[in-house]
Amino acid sequence: MIGGHSIKVGLSRYIIDLIKKGFITHLASNGSASIHDFELALIGATSEDVLNQIKDGSFGMAEETGGWMNQAINRNAEKGYGSAIGTMIEEKNLPYKKLSLAYNCLKLKIPYTVHVAIGTDIIHQHPSCDGARIGLATFNDFMKFTDTVCNLDKGVVLNIGSAVIMPEVFLKALSISRNLGYKTHNITTANFDMLAHYRPKVNIVERPTAHGGIGFDFREKHEHSIPSLYSALVYS
Numbered sequence: 001m002i003g004g005h006s007i008k009v010g011l012s013r014y015i016i017d018l019i020k021k022g023f024i025t026h027l028a029s030n031g032s033a034s035i036h037d038f039e040l041a042l043i044g045a046t047s048e049d050v051l052n053q054i055k056d057g058s059f060g061m062a063e064e065t066g067g068w069m070n071q072a073i074n075r076n077a078e079k080g081y082g083s084a085i086g087t088m089i090e091e092k093n094l095p096y097k098k099l100s101l102a103y104n105c106l107k108l109k110i111p112y113t114v115h116v117a118i119g120t121d122i123i124h125q126h127p128s129c130d131g132a133r134i135g136l137a138t139f140n141d142f143m144k145f146t147d148t149v150c151n152l153d154k155g156v157v158l159n160i161g162s163a164v165i166m167p168e169v170f171l172k173a174l175s176i177s178r179n180l181g182y183k184t185h186n187i188t189t190a191n192f193d194m195l196a197h198y199r200p201k202v203n204i205v206e207r208p209t210a211h212g213g214i215g216f217d218f219r220e221k222h223e224h225s226i227p228s229l230y231s232a233l234v235y236s
Contacts (some may be wrong), residue, residue, distance in 0.1 A: 001170065003161035004032025006222045007101070008046055014038070014230045016104045018123050025234055027082075028141075029107055029163040033156035034085055034102065035123065038069055041089045041100035067090075069088045070128040080144060081137035082112035111148065113141035115169045146173040153183040159204045160192045161222055169201035174208055185212035191223025192218045192225050 002015070007029075018024045029037075039046035042064060047082030062067070072088035073081060089097050095195055097103045105112035116138045118124060133208035150168070159166055177184045189208055191200040196219065205215035218225055 001028045001157070001159045001162055001166040003163065003166065004029055004036050004158075006161045006226065007033045007036040007040070009223050011222060012099050012101055012228045013134060014100060014226050015214070016099075018061065018230065018233065019104060019108055019110055021234065024110065026111045026113070026145070027101060028113045028115060028166060028169070029082075029101075029122035030146055031114060031123075032164050033115045034082070034161075035065060035121060037101050038085060038089065039065060041094040041097045041103060042068075044096040044099065047067050060125050062122075063126075066123045067128055069123045070126055070130070074128070074130050074133045077133040077137035078140065079137075080140040080178065081114035081116070081134070082141055084137055085114070086112060088216045089208030111144050113145045115137060115141060115145070115165055119164065141171070142169065146168065148177050149173040150177040152177070152180040152187055154186050156190070157189050157208075158192065158198055160226065161194075162195070162200070163197040164199055167199040171203040173206065182206065187213040188215070189213065190216040190218060192220070192222065192229075194219070194221050 015024065019027065036046040048059060048115070050059055067086060068088065072084045076084035076087055079087065082102055085104065086100070086102035089100050090106060091105045094100070094103075102112055109207065114137075116134065119133065123129060124134070156168065159170070174184060189204050191204045195198060201217060205217045209215040
């Protein structure tokens with residue numbers, strides 16, 4: 001599970017290679033990460049000067065990002081948010097698609113689910129945004145995500161830089177899995193972030209492992225922790 005900052009600082013290649021090597025079997029993100037991912041596929045870079053652009057209301061108003069992503073979601077909401085974006089990147093043959101998590105997950109047949117709250121992402125500012133289609137797309141991804149969590153016994157869950165959305169989504173999916181009788185107590189969880197946040201600490205590290213399993217909390221910049229994790233997995 002990833003937040004936007006981990007993509008913004010250039011860690012996509014590590015995550016893509018871990019998918020190719022079989023370490024990651026499901027990738028989930030908030031909406032911010034999907035936006036940075038799309039922009040990487042389109043122009044090979046992603047960033048905005050929020051402080052200056054919020055002054056005149058130009059923040060988040062780039063037509064390509066909002067227009068194309070909303071078009072993809074409006075057209076293929078039934079497939080789920082992540083699949084819709086990956087399909088659009090493939091169909092438009094975006095020049096830097098090999099940097100995209102959505103595209104690589106689609107090609108490698110790994111679920112990529114995107115979990116959003118209406119109003120949290122810049123593409124919601126655009127006239128092409130359809131709240132009903134976004135709701136359907138992200139709900140279908142929640143169902144896919146929950147299906148994965150139901151089969152999590154003896155598995156590992158990592159949260160990299162999502163302070164709110166993914167910890168909340170994970171806890172609800174975990175509750176559904178246990179309510180349905182799936183064995184999801186013997187799990188390992190870990191949170192990676194630069195700062196201490198309430199929800200990752202309790203919803204990733206503590207509550208899911210309170211009745212079995214083990215949780216870890218790593219405090220370090222993503223630029224350091226994720227390459228270190230990659231090296232430990234690949235070269236150990």
